[in-house]
Amino acid sequence: MAMTRIELHMATAALLVGSLLAIQAVHAAEAPAVAATASVDSEVQVLKDEVLDLNRELFLLEEELLFPANTQVAVFVSMDVGDFFDLDSVQLRIDDKPVSNYLYTKREVKALLRGGVHRIYLGNLKTGEHELTAVFTGQGPHERDYRRGATLKVEKGIGAKFVELRISDRESKQQPEFLVKEWE
Amino acid sequence: MRTQLLAMLCTASLLPALAVAGDAVLPGKPAPDFALKDTAGENQRLADWRGEVVLLSFWAEWCGRCSDQLDQLEQIRKEYAGRGVRVVAVNIDGPATAARAAAARSGLTVLHDADQAVARQYALSNLPLTVLVDPHGTVRHVHEKYRGGDAALYDEELAALLQE
Secondary structure, three states: OHHHHHHHHHHHHHHHHHHHHHHHHHHHHHOOOHHHHHHHHHHHHHHHHHHHHHHHHHHHHHHHHHOOOOOEEEEEEEEOOOOOOEEEEEEEEEOOEEEEEEEOOHHHHHHHHOOOOEEEEEEEOOOEEEEEEEEEEEEOHHHOEEEEEEEEEEEEOOOOEEEEEEEEEEHHHOEEEEEEEEOO | OHHHHHHHHHHHHHHHHHHHHOOOOOOOOEOOOOEEEEOOOOEEEHHHHOOOEEEEEEEOOOOHHHHHHHHHHHHHHHHOOOOOEEEEEEEOOOOOHHHHHHHHHOOOEEEEOOOOHHHHHOOOOOOOEEEEEOOOOEEEEEEEOOOOOHHHHHHHHHHHHHHO
16 A cells, blocks of 8 residues: 555656656747746746655655554664763664664764754664663763763564663763663 | 785785675765764764765775875875865775874875775775765766776866866
């Protein structure tokens, strides 16, 4: 059923692109007046927007197919403050199998500090209990190399599961804090 | 000397295995994104250089042609300085010594792929492997090995990309 929808969307997108090209060709041949050109421009813009919308829908459908809600697991990284920790990389293991090892550039760390959230992993897991381990590396207080792990046991049910790896500062101890928590 | 020979044999014997690990990098396809440490220890990501033409070259210390090519790449870097071209040399040796030395004697961006994970992504089978990536992140030209005169070809291709 979903494949049929994708095919339908692709056919519509192809039709729209075809119409777009046809409109452009016809109008180019007629050497249109200024008003007509403006009208064609707006039509082309509308068609382009529709193609973009269809692309977006196609992307969502593809994601639904590859990562169905009943098995989907997504893991996100976020950072708060970051005075005591300069993030270098995050290594993620699920059930002791490495699934992601991500190096963060200065630009990416800046984006995280501005409130950005990075999806480090998207995959499928069977229902049941799973162990998720994240290892954070970077520089801690006094520019010392810092490596810290955090583990969470997650119970994968029928719905999609979202997990956040949160790096924040613990002011009282002047140390970074690493939390792994599930989104409700 | 023996250690160097051993390192050369080890890396050379790995090359066919690397070739089967990833899909071949083809012109017209998106360049596989990666992040590696540079010789100063900073993480660098290919996607961060969108908007620039990137000349990417994979090399190893034991590969004689690679050092000839590095000298030419440095010339190209100087020639295209300030014109939206980034020349990146990815060293695939285990130890970082050769990468550090290359960075010290040139202005090239030298990255170190110690576990050859990126080399696998790029299906490396011959050294040097040179990949030209356009400002949209698409592979435009791929060259394996290095012969005298290839630098002129890179120069031509870079100039054409900059004119687009």
